[in-house]
Amino acid sequence: MVTEQNKSKRGGDILTFIAWVAAIILLNVVAANYFFRLDLTGDNRYTIAPVTKQMLANLENEVVVDVYLEGDFPAGFKRLQQSVRETLDEFRIYADGNLRYNFIDPTAITDETQRNAFYTSLAEKGIIPTNLRATEDGKQVERLVFPGAVVRYQGKETAVNLLKGNLAASADERLNQSVEGVEYELATAIRKVGFQGNKIIGYITGQGELEQQQVTDLLGSLQEYYRVARGELDQIPSLEGLDLIIVAKPTQPYSEADKYKIDQFIMKGGKAVFFVDPLNANIDSVGAGGMFAVPYNLNLDDLFFRYGVRLNPTMIMDLNSGFIPMVTGYMGDKPQTEMINWRFYPLLNNFSKHPITRNIDAVYSRFVSTMDTVKADGIRKTPLVYTSTYSRILEPPVPLSLEEARIDVKPEQYQAGQQPVGYLLEGKFTSLFSNRRAPDGVQQTNVQEQGVETKVAVFSDGDLVRNEINGRTGQAYELGFDRYNNITFANKELAMNTIHYLLDSEGLINVRSKEIELRPLDRVQVREEKTYWQLLNLVAPIILLGLFGISRYYLRKRKYTRF
Numbered sequence: 291m292v293t294e295q296n297k298s299k300r301g302g303d304i305l306t307f308i309a310w311v312a313a314i315i316l317l318n319v320v321a322a323n324y325f326f327r328l329d330l331t332g333d334n335r336y337t338i339a340p341v342t343k344q345m346l347a348n349l350e351n352e353v354v355v356d357v358y359l360e361g362d363f364p365a366g367f368k369r370l371q372q373s374v375r376e377t378l379d380e381f382r383i384y385a386d387g388n389l390r391y392n393f394i395d396p397t398a399i400t401d402e403t404q405r406n407a408f409y410t411s412l413a414e415k416g417i418i419p420t421n422l423r424a425t426e427d428g429k430q431v432e433r434l435v436f437p438g439a440v441v442r443y444q445g446k447e448t449a450v451n452l453l454k455g456n457l458a459a460s461a462d463e464r465l466n467q468s469v470e471g472v473e474y475e476l477a478t479a480i481r482k483v484g485f486q487g488n489k490i491i492g493y494i495t496g497q498g499e500l501e502q503q504q505v506t507d508l509l510g511s512l513q514e515y516y517r518v519a520r521g522e523l524d525q526i527p528s529l530e531g532l533d534l535i536i537v538a539k540p541t542q543p544y545s546e547a548d549k550y551k552i553d554q555f556i557m558k559g560g561k562a563v564f565f566v567d568p569l570n571a572n573i574d575s576v577g578a579g580g581m582f583a584v585p586y587n588l589n590l591d592d593l594f595f596r597y598g599v600r601l602n603p604t605m606i607m608d609l610n611s612g613f614i615p616m617v618t619g620y621m622g623d624k625p626q627t628e629m630i631n632w633r634f635y636p637l638l639n640n641f642s643k644h645p646i647t648r649n650i651d652a653v654y655s656r657f658v659s660t661m662d663t664v665k666a667d668g669i670r671k672t673p674l675v676y677t678s679t680y681s682r683i684l685e686p687p688v689p690l691s692l693e694e695a696r697i698d699v700k701p702e703q704y705q706a707g708q709q710p711v712g713y714l715l716e717g718k719f720t721s722l723f724s725n726r727r728a729p730d731g732v733q734q735t736n737v738q739e740q741g742v743e744t745k746v747a748v749f750s751d752g753d754l755v756r757n758e759i760n761g762r763t764g765q766a767y768e769l770g771f772d773r774y775n776n777i778t779f780a781n782k783e784l785a786m787n788t789i790h791y792l793l794d795s796e797g798l799i800n801v802r803s804k805e806i807e808l809r810p811l812d813r814v815q816v817r818e819e820k821t822y823w824q825l826l827n828l829v830a831p832i833i834l835l836g837l838f839g840i841s842r843y844y845l846r847k848r849k850y851t852r853f
Contacts, residue, residue, distance in 0.1 A: 294579055295475050296347075302430055303840075304649075308720040311420055316731070335377045338377075338380050338381070338384060338473065339473065339477075339518065339798075339800065339801045339804075341796070341797050341798055341800070341801070342381075342384075342442055342473060342477045342798065342801060343384045345477065345484075345485070345798070346381055346384040346385040346386075346388075346389065346480070347384060347385070347386065347759075348485075349385050349386075349388040349389070349480075349484060350388075351388065351441045351443065351444055351678060352387075352388050352389065352390060352440045352441070352443075353385065353388060353389045353390070353480055353483075353484060354389075354390050354391070354392070354441075354443075355378060355390070355391040355392070355439055355440070355441050355442075355476070355758060356391070356392050356394055356439060356440045356442075357378070357392065357393050357394065357435060357438075357439040357452075357477075358373055358393075358394050358395075358396055358412065358417060358436035358437075358439065358440075359371045359373075359374060359393060359397045359435075359436070359439075359452065360393040360394055360395035360398075360440055361397065361398075361431070361433070361435075361466070363378075363435070365463065366462060366465045367437075367465070368649075369465065369469060370437070370452065370465055370469055370472075371393075373469045373472050374439070374452060374472055374774050375393070377472050377473055377476060377779045378391045378448070378476070381476065381477075381480075386468040388622070389822070392628070395731065396408055396409060396412065396434075397433070397434060398438050399653060409658050412436055412438070414446075415439070415440060415449045416438070416449035417436050417438035417439075417449050417451070418438075418451075418452070418830075419434050419435060419436050420434075420435050420436075420437060420453065421433075421435075421711055422433060432591065432822075437451070437468075438451050438452055438453075439449055439452060439476070439479075440601065441476070441480055441483055442483070443480070443483040444483075444484075446483040446654050447483065448482050448483050448514075449698065450475050450476060450479045450480075451466075451475070451843070452468060452472065452475060452650060453468050454467060454468050454471045454475065454651075455467030455468050455471070455649050455651070456649065456650065456651050456652070457651055457652070458639055458652065459607050467649040470619045470649060470804050471649060471802065471804075472540060472805075473801050473804065474798060474801040474802050474804070475631045475798075477798055477801060479671050480796055481515075481580045481798060482514050482515060486519070486622040487515045487516045488517070489515075489516045489517070489533040489534070489793050490516065490517045490519060490531060490532050490534075491512055491517070491518050491519070491520075491532070491533065491534045491535070491536065491789070491807070491813060492518075492519050492521060492529060492532040492534050492536070493505070493509060493518065493519070493520045493521075493535075493538070494518070494521070494523050494535050494536065494537050495520060495521065495522050495523070495696060496522035496524050496548075497523065497540040497542040497543070497544055497548070498539075498540055498541030498542040499537065499538050499539055499540050499541075500538045500539045500755070500756050502520065503759060503761070503766060504643050504756045504757060504766075505538060505605065505755055505756065506756065506757060506766040507757040507766055507767070507768055507782065508725055508755050508757070508785055509781065511640060511769075511782060511786060512786070512789065513593060513799060515790075516533075516789075516793070517550065519532070521663040521748070523544075523548045523551060523552075524545065524547070526551075527732075527734075528551055528554070528559060528732075528733065528734055529551055529552070529554075529555035529838045530555075530558075531558060531559065532555070532565065532792055533561065533793060534560065534561040534562065534789060534791075534792055535552070535555065535560065535561075535562050535563075536562075536563055536565075536755075537552075537562070537563070537564045537565065537566070538565045538752060538755050538769050539551040539565055539566070539567055539739040539753065539756065540566065540586075540752075541567075541570070541588075541592075542588075543587050543588055544588060544589045544590060545589075545731070546589075546729035546730075547729050547730065547731040547732050549589065549590070549593055549722065549729075550723060550728060550729050550732050551732065552593070552725075553593065553721055553723060554721070554734065554737070554738055556597075556719055556741060556742070556744060557721050557739075557741035557742070558736040558738060558739070558742065559721065559741070559742045559743070559744045559803070560709055560744065561744055561745050561746065561792040561793060562746045562747075562792075563746070563747040563748075563749075563785075563788055563789060563792060564594075564747070564748045564749065565748075565749045565751065565752045565754050565755050566588065566590065566601055566748070566749070566750065566752055567586065567601065567603060567657060567659070567751065567752040567753070567819055568585060568601045568603045568659040568750060569583040569584065569586065569603055569604075569605055569633070569657065569688065570583060570584055570585070570586050570684060571583035571605070571657040571661060571688070572586075573614070573656070573690075574693065576676045576690050576692055580688050580689060580691030580692070580693070581689075581691075582686075582687040582688065582689055582690070583605055583657070583686065583687065583688040583689075583690055584686055584687050584804075585603035585686055592722060593665055594748060596648065596666070596719070596720060596721075596722045597666060597669065597715055597746060597748075598663055598665070598666030598671055598715050599661060599662070599663055599664065599671065599713050599715060599748050600661065600662045600663070600664055601659060601661055601748070602659055602660045602661065602662060603659065603686050604659050604660045604683050604684060604685055604688075604748075604770075605634065605657065605659060605683070605684040605686070606636060606650075606658050606659065606677055606681050606684075606685070606706075606709055606711070607633040607634060607636075607682040607683075607704070608636035608637070608661060608677050608680065608682070608704075609633065609678065609680035609681075609701075610636065610639065610677075610678035610680060610697065610813035611631055611632060611633045611634070611635050611637055612631075612632060612635035612636075612637055612654055612772065612775075613629040613631055613632060613635075613775060614629070614630060614632040614692075614774070615627045615628070615629055615630075615633070615774055615776060616629075616630045616692060616695060616696075616822045618730070624790025629742060629774060629775065630695040630696070631695060632694075632695050632697075633682075633694070634656070634657055634690065634694075635654065635655065635656050635657075635677075636655050636681070636830050637652045637653070637654060637655075638652060638653040638654075638655055638658075638675045638677060638678050638711065638824055639652040639653070639675075639678065640675070640677070640678065640708055641674065641675055641676070642672060642673055642674055642675075642676075644672060644674060644714070645787070645791060645799050645800050645802040645803050646674055646714065646784070646787045646791050646799070646802075647674050647675065647784065647787070648782045648786050648802050648803065649802070650784060650787070651779065651780040651781050651783070652779055652780060653675060653754065653770075653779055653780050653781050653784050654770060654772060654779040654781055655711065655751045655754060656751065656753040657751070657753070658677070658711050658750055658751040659711070659748055659750040659751070660683055660709050660710075660711070660750065661709075661710055661711060661712075661713060661748070661750050663713065666715075666717075666719070666720070667720070668717045668718050668720075669715055669716065669717040669718075669719065670715070670716045670717055671695055671713055671714070671715055672713065672714040672715075672716070673710035673712070673713055673840070674710075674712040674713065674714055674747070674788075675710065675711050675712040675749070675784070676708040676709060676710050676711065677708055677709045677711060678708065679708050680701075680704040680705075681704060681706045681707065681708070681709050682703050682704045682705075682706055683706050683709070702821070710750060711747040711750045711751060711763060712746050712747070712750070713747070713749075714745065714746075714747050714788075714791075715745065715746045715747070715748065716743075716744075716745045716746075717743065717744075718741050718742060718743055718744075719736060719741045719746070719800050720740060720741070720742065720743040721738060721740070721741065723739070724737070724739040725739070733774065739813035745791070745792045745794060745795065747788050748793075754784070754785065755769065755781065755785050756769075757771070758771075758773055760773075768782070769781050769782040769785070770782050770783075787799060789800070
């Protein structure tokens with residue numbers, strides 16, 4: 291017999307069921323019309339930057355990404371592999387179907403000839419393999435890994451190096467730095483092949499700056515993102531129409547008219563990056579008898595001083611430095627050459643936590659000088675690059691001799707500490723020609739005394755952007771490549787990051803600020819407790835499931851025995 295109470299309960303159950311169905315339908319309608327994603331990680335590791343989302347949404351055709359990180363890797367590389375896959379999954383969502391990716395294992399090719407040919411083609415594209423050594427089940431194993439990708443779009447392609455970071459860091463830290471940079475590296479590659487930049491960069495000449503062949507690699511790399519023009523400063527009426535200017539290692543003085551053009555360009559919002567040597571020093575001029583490095587007369591000191599920074603006519607020696615080849619003896623009539631530590635070539639491996647310098651490798655410098663900041667109202671001064679703590683400062687005239695490399699080091703002489711050798715200046719600059727009339731020889735004589743918001747970067751080494759030249763072929767080496775030790779330093783990355791930031795500080799360069807906290811396990815404890823945790827993970831779930839089933843059985847039996 292059905293009671294009124296049972297009818298009421300049945301009606302309530304039906305209403306509850308209908309309410310749940312309606313809620314599910316409503317949730318699906320909302321989800322279909324309003325796209326959203328939630329990242330519940332503490333460091334937002336799955337969150338894509340708004341500028342990346344906007345770029346992906348603007349893709350008009352399909353981007354194809356071939357990633358060469360397929361295979362069975364140790365935990366560290368597997369984490370990098372997974373991070374790349376997850377990032378591309380996110381990219382594909384925001385690209386609205388205009389992105390496709392493939393994971394490829396180059397070592398899976400069985401035919402040795404075809405495999406070697408494929409390896410060569412990857413190397414020609416810029417994807418260099420690395421030998422990965424790891425311990426598996428107590429044994430040392432070695433694998434050839436290609437930590438890179440190729441991005442293709444409408445017939446254009448570019449290679450991406452996914453194993454980044456500072457070589458001085460531990461293997462785990464470097465892999466974590468690589469994971470942090472995955473979004474930036476992939477997004478920058480897509481931007482390179484998918485979007486033609488309209489910003490114009492001017493490379494300034496006329497005062498003995500580096501010749502075109504000496505900056506071939508930098509200018510060629512910039513042309514992949516921007517339009518690049520060259521011109522002698524004294525031959526052009528103004529710098530209008532440019533977005534940024536590069537001044538690289540001038541050796542002759544600037545006239546007041548030339549300084550006025552630079553000053554007014556910056557006052558009107560133009561960006562500038564200066565690579566300047568305060569001292570005249572060149573290893574090709576040292577010779578057997580040595581030389582003295584004396585200050586250049588560039589007539590730029592007052593300009594930098596007004597902007598908030600001072601380049602000192604000093605020379606830094608550093609125990610953390612590069613090497614040069616030297617003849618150390620003879621075997622018969624043949625000279626014996628060795629690589630000798632040359633302390634006038636500091637290796638810059640201390641950086642500020644800024645998007646320009648975050649997670650980059652060491653930078654190779656030559657004859658670098660100290661820098662100071664001075665008062666400049668409204669200007670934010672950020673040091674970017676430092677020497678090591680074991681530095682020494684020499685006052686001019688500085689004696690330069692190859693014999694210096696043979697002298698035993700006296701540690702007490704290298705106690706000057708870290709010295710900043712690069713500054714980023716941001717704000718509204720005051721003109722050098724404030725309360726002064728425009729110099730003779732310029733067309734625009736109306737001095738703009740207070741500038742608009744802009745950015746300037748200054749480095750106290752003109753050779754930071756100079757690429758070496760192959761003496762036999764006449765071809766330029768990659769910027770930062772040390773041909774004696776076959777190592778590529780991060781000079782180009784530093785220069786490119788600086789220019790990207792100056793031209794678009796709110797753009798992709800800020801993705802480099804992404805930080806993922808590394809939480810390493812205690813390797814010794816893991817090894818000692820390996821069996822315990824394996825048994826716990828295998829046996830405990832089965833025991834808990836059995837206890838749940840038994841408890842459920844007795845509870846149901848007890849409940850229904852009452853009837």
